[in-house]
Amino acid sequence: MTPHNQARPGDYAEAVLLPGDPLRARWIAETFLEDAREVNAVRNCLGFTGTWNGVPVSVQATGMGQPSTAIYVHELITVYGAKTLIRVGTCGGLNTDVKVRDVVIGASASTDSTIVKDAFGNYNYAPAADFGLLRAADDAARAKGKTVHVGGILSSDIFYHPSGLEAYGALIAHGVLGVEMEAATLYMLAARFKVRALAICTMTDCLITGDEIDATARQTSLRDMVEIALSVATA
Ligand SMILES: O=P(O)(O)O[C@H]1O[C@H](CO)[C@@H](O)[C@H]1O
């Protein structure tokens, strides 16, 4: 047990999917997992463990942002023995080639977060995905016929940036595909503790065109991403 998690050692599988939203964690458990049981409800940051195609897998909400994510990821690895952590999130689009409902896989995650910056002194650390998971997720997405984009994403601490789209100008110019709020810290912690991590996101709102998925279509649009993540996590 930890201050944020009531689960006992052994309650989580080695493979854990990480949505930001606790209700998405419940939806994933109820929709995709067999014999799913709730293992954490502290702060309503829900966690579940079950099986997918006979292989144990867990899903744990991270909440929004890197400070919250850092707590759950640190504890999942150091207390509960997680070895493969796959974020299943939403992101805003920063590239007009990326359409709403497309899957974006973060090969790397730039960030404004002091959690990452402060850990490396003078260096600009480059948080990166596990290559094996990245390649497997790209293969799985293409096999499903899903439009997938692999490249750099931004993990920002700011959702409502006072400068709007202008804030991302240099990143857009350097090919960053989308913005979310968790992957960079996930990648850094995975590297620190020598486990595997990947962030798969569904683009829900394009910051350039204003296109977006409406609230009701949001959940069903996430099915492909979750199936890709489950197939990679349990391989
Ligand atoms: O849909 P999730 O996984 O929460 O991810 C995105 O949505 C939240 C912001 O609305 C942030 O957590 C961001 O990363």
Ligand SMILES: O=c1cc[nH]c(=O)[nH]1
């Ligand atoms: O962090 C996020 C997630 C979805 N859409 C955004 O614009 N930002």
